[in-house]
Amino acid sequence: MVEDHLRNAPSLAARAWSIRRNAVLMGEVQGQGYIAQALGISDVLAVAYFHGMTYRAEDPHWEQRDRFLLSIGHYAIALYAALIEAGILPRDELESYGSDDSRLPMSGMASYTPGMEITGGSLGQGLSIAVGMALGLKRKKNPAFIYNLLSDGEVDEGATWEAAMSAGHWKLDNLIALVDVNNQQADGPSTAMLNFEPLADKWGAFGWHVQRVNGNDIPALVAAFETARNLSDPKPRVIICDTKMARGVPFLEARDRNHFLRVEPAEWTEALAILDATRPA
Amino acid sequence: MSQSSPPQKARLKTSAMIASLAAEGQRTKPAPFGHALAKLAETRPEVVGMTADLGKYTDLHIFGQAHPDRYYQMGMAEQLLMGAASGMAREGFMPFATTYAVFASRRAHDFICMAIAEEKLNVKIACALPGLTTGYGPSHQATDDIAIFRAMPNLTIIDPCDALDIEQIVPAIAAHDGPVYLRLLRGQVPLVLDEYDYEFKLGQAALLRDGGDALIVSSGFMTMRALETAKLLEADGVSLAVLHSPTIKPLDVASITREARRSGRLVIVAENHSVIGGLGEAVAGVLMREGIHCAFRQIGLPDEFLDAGALPTLHDRYGISAEAMRASIKGWL
Numbered sequence: 075m076v077e078d079h080l081r082n083a084p085s086l087a088a089r090a091w092s093i094r095r096n097a098v099l100m101g102e103v104q105g106q107g108y109i110a111q112a113l114g115i116s117d118v119l120a121v122a123y124f125h126g127m128t129y130r131a132e133d134p135h136w137e138q139r140d141r142f143l144l145s146i147g148h149y150a151i152a153l154y155a156a157l158i159e160a161g162i163l164p165r166d167e168l169e170s171y172g173s174d175d176s177r178l179p180m181s182g183m184a185s186y187t188p189g190m191e192i193t194g195g196s197l198g199q200g201l202s203i204a205v206g207m208a209l210g211l212k213r214k215k216n217p218a219f220i221y222n223l224l225s226d227g228e229v230d231e232g233a234t235w236e237a238a239m240s241a242g243h244w245k246l247d248n249l250i251a252l253v254d255v256n257n258q259q260a261d262g263p264s265t266a267m268l269n270f271e272p273l274a275d276k277w278g279a280f281g282w283h284v285q286r287v288n289g290n291d292i293p294a295l296v297a298a299f300e301t302a303r304n305l306s307d308p309k310p311r312v313i314i315c316d317t318k319m320a321r322g323v324p325f326l327e328a329r330d331r332n333h334f335l336r337v338e339p340a341e342w343t344e345a346l347a348i349l350d351a352t353r354p355a
Numbered sequence: 356m357s358q359s360s361p362p363q364k365a366r367l368k369t370s371a372m373i374a375s376l377a378a379e380g381q382r383t384k385p386a387p388f389g390h391a392l393a394k395l396a397e398t399r400p401e402v403v404g405m406t407a408d409l410g411k412y413t414d415l416h417i418f419g420q421a422h423p424d425r426y427y428q429m430g431m432a433e434q435l436l437m438g439a440a441s442g443m444a445r446e447g448f449m450p451f452a453t454t455y456a457v458f459a460s461r462r463a464h465d466f467i468c469m470a471i472a473e474e475k476l477n478v479k480i481a482c483a484l485p486g487l488t489t490g491y492g493p494s495h496q497a498t499d500d501i502a503i504f505r506a507m508p509n510l511t512i513i514d515p516c517d518a519l520d521i522e523q524i525v526p527a528i529a530a531h532d533g534p535v536y537l538r539l540l541r542g543q544v545p546l547v548l549d550e551y552d553y554e555f556k557l558g559q560a561a562l563l564r565d566g567g568d569a570l571i572v573s574s575g576f577m578t579m580r581a582l583e584t585a586k587l588l589e590a591d592g593v594s595l596a597v598l599h600s601p602t603i604k605p606l607d608v609a610s611i612t613r614e615a616r617r618s619g620r621l622v623i624v625a626e627n628h629s630v631i632g633g634l635g636e637a638v639a640g641v642l643m644r645e646g647i648h649c650a651f652r653q654i655g656l657p658d659e660f661l662d663a664g665a666l667p668t669l670h671d672r673y674g675i676s677a678e679a680m681r682a683s684i685k686g687w688l
Contacts, residue, residue, distance in 0.1 A: 184474055191445075196469045202435045203470055206442020206450075209427065213403075214446065233466070236432035240439070243430070 086292050087354035089159060090120035094322050095349050096155035100171035100178075101335070102342040107172070107180065110320035110332040112152035114256045115223070117290050118315050119156040122221060122252070126299040131161035134188040138218055141207060143192045145200020145224040146254070150182035153190065162189040198231025200224055201251060205237050208246040208310075219303065223252045227259035229270045235280070241310035242281020250302045251282070251312040254289065256319045258333050277312045289315025323348050375543045376488060376576050376666070383543040384518035388481060389417025391525035392451055396422050399529060403443060405429055406453045407436040413453035413483045414541045433458045437466035437480070444476040449529060456482035456497030456538060460504060467534075472509045475533050485514065485538035485575065486627030487656055487673065492663035498656045502632025504536050505604055511535045511557070512603040514574035514627075514634075518544040520601060523555035531557055538575060547579045553599070560607040562614065566594035568688060570614050573625040574600050574634050577654070581625050583677035584684065591681075593688060596620070606637055612645045621650045621687060627675065630655040652687055654680055 084092075097112035123129075127140040144153050154171065157163040163178075170176035177187050181195040192203050204222040211218055228234055241249050255273065257264045265271060277284045283305055287294040295315070302311040320326035323345045326335065337345070377383045396402040396418065408431040410416040419426035427443075429436045433454050440450040459467065459482045471478045482497070489495045504512055513528065513535060515521045521540065528535045551563045563578070564585060571581040578599040585595035598614050600607055615622050622642070624635040635653040642651065656673050670676040674683060 193469055193473050196465050199434075199438055199466060199470050202438020202466065203442040203445070205435065206439030206444075207446055208442070209439065210443045210446025210448055213448065216446075233432075233434040233438070236430075236435035237438065240429060240432065240435050 085354060086120050086124055086296070089124045090117045090292065091349065091352070091354050092159045093119055093152070093155040095346070096158050096168060097151050098323070098342065098345050098349060099168055100151050100154065101337065103169055103171045103173070104180075105339070106334065106336045108148045108151055108333075109335050109337065110258070110326060110329070111149050111254070111256065112155060113320045113322050113326070114317040115149060115152050115254050115289070116155070116321070117292050118223075118252060118254065118295060118317070119152060121292060121295040121299055123156050123160045125296055126303065127221065128218070129160075129162075134162055137216065140219045140221060141191050143194070143200050143204050143207075143220065143222040144182050144190065145192070145194045145222055145228060146197065147181035147183075147193065147195025149223065149225070150178070150180065150190070153182060154178050154187070157187070157189040160189075163187070197225070197228045198233045200228070201234050201237035201241070204249055204251070205240050205244070205246065208241070208249040209244060211248055212246075218248070220249045221252060222249070223254065225259070226253060226255040226257060226264040226270065227267070229253065229273065230268045238277065238280040238282065245308040246310045247305070247308050249310040251310065253312060253314045254317055255314055256317045258319050260333055262331070273314055277314070281309060283307050283309045283311045284314065285312070286314040286316065289317035290321050322352065376540065377543055377545045382546045384546050385543055386414035386417050386541065387518040387521040387544050388525065388539055388541065389414035391522045392418045393421035395526050395529055396425065399449065401447060401449045402529065403427060403448050403450050404453070405436060405440050405443070405450050407431055407433045407458070409454050409483070412455075412541065413481060413539060415451070415453045418451075433463040434466045437463045437478075438470050440478045441466070441470035441476055444471070444478050449477050449479065451479045451481055453481045453483070453539070455495060456485045456500045457495055459536070460497060460500035464503060467510075468507055471534050472507050475509045477532055477534070479528050479535045479537065481537040481539045483539045483541045487661060487669055487675065488540070488576075488627070488666070490664050490666055490669060493660040496661055498629045498661060499632065500538070501603055501628050501634065505632060505637065509534060510604065513601055514538045514603055515540065515555075515601050516574075516576060516578040516599060517547040519546060519548040519553070520555055524601070527555055527557050540576065545576070545579055547582065555601060558602045558605050558607060560598050560600035560602070560610040562610070563597045563599050564595070566596040567620065568594045569621040569623055569684060570596045570598060570617070571623045571625050572598045572600055572611060572614075572634070572638050574603055575627045577625040577627050577675065580675060580677050580680060584680040587677055587681045588684065591685060593685065595684070600634065603634055603637065606641065608641050608645075611638055611641055612647060615642055615647050615649055621652065623652045623654060623684065623687075625654040625675070625680065628655055629658055631658050652683075654683060
């Protein structure tokens, strides 16, 4: 369980800041990577790991834990940053990110990393796995929640909608999907690749309780998580999180194509300096 | 002008989906998979059944009737089926997930690979209509499923011969910790192996009969055909040995090399699958790696999209009926 002192102090803003800083430090190891996504999703991860979820940092397989599934395998850098901040991964492994024999591969894999529930990366699989786990939890009468983080690119995948329909069919009120809408995927803006809007209407039509929030607004995220967890409707819940790529580092936010960033050594230093200058109380 | 009645049309052979593999008068057992799984589940509370709208056509409905609260109808969504089975396994259950072999191997391949096999999860995938067991044409004929799955690490592949094999395979694969792909025979399934001193053992081939002229290594119902062919060839003075190898992966290298090393025999692999990527090429690879230089032939399906039609017609056409095998083997000896 998240200790009270972790929930309240440091603040969620400070947690999000630490997750960003961990991610930038990992990006610096490789000189490149999915750093913009990590910066964009840090607030969502801070609220998940330091407000929404129940877990034991020292026991990643604790039966009563809420399960967090990273469907978007390449967001591993972001999840490692959060798992380090949550104490599930030791901080000193951060510099091994993406290196030979590291427990922190570039694309997340369950067998490598404590706290990584699934092997994502083949995009569009996470929600189907989440449906099975949510059904399994119900069979066991285990009251834990399944969180599944998926990207806006993953809503292009047909299997996402097989799973969405199934979750609605089975009334999986223990399943919370988090959709990161940063409108950026490999070849360009997500909505220009395959227009998935109106996204909230689609989830609603599949039988989900839908909220759409600014994914970089921590109070709004806290309220959305509270609603999703406490709702009495027998429906799966989705929180569509509109996030800004590279949030918190303005010169990276301004890059036109920032799906996979290559950053010069001096720029990593600059990015860290910007973060350090904006450290929350 | 006198009116003559139209000439009587010959009754056409049909390609009915429910066509049984059993020859007329052959002994069969109904739904051996469904009954064996229902029985297994009585002592294994972690067993659940999941299907993608093919419960009735994979005999899983028998399990569903016996254990309705453990039966998950996932709809016609094979990728979801495999993903959800992965999720169930993560929560400690042992899902038996059923669909047709074409849909598991072709459509849901990535899900089986990444959501199940990569983490060695305990999911048993049981698929009907393997190889040429339906006349519906290429959309339903999984002539390539073994080729697709053999290259998938961690996955055990089983190709049973008959009802007895299936009854023994169900508890055996449940006792094995890891993912399994089972080529299912469903409906009225022939019963053959009870006439032999046979017991299914995972990873082991069984010599069902010995013979001095040729060795047939076979799996699936082609073992039944091999045994029929052996009886036919007896009349021609030809003596066939039949080594049934229901576990395609991991292959029983020891038994295959032991039998193939016996000098002077033609080695034939007979399989209900394309000659590409199946048991035949697996055995050929073993022979080459082990330095066994014997005459080698394959009986299997051609590298083509196969015709639609009635099964007996198609089995003759593609050389996997007992009569067609008899002719092939006589030509080779």
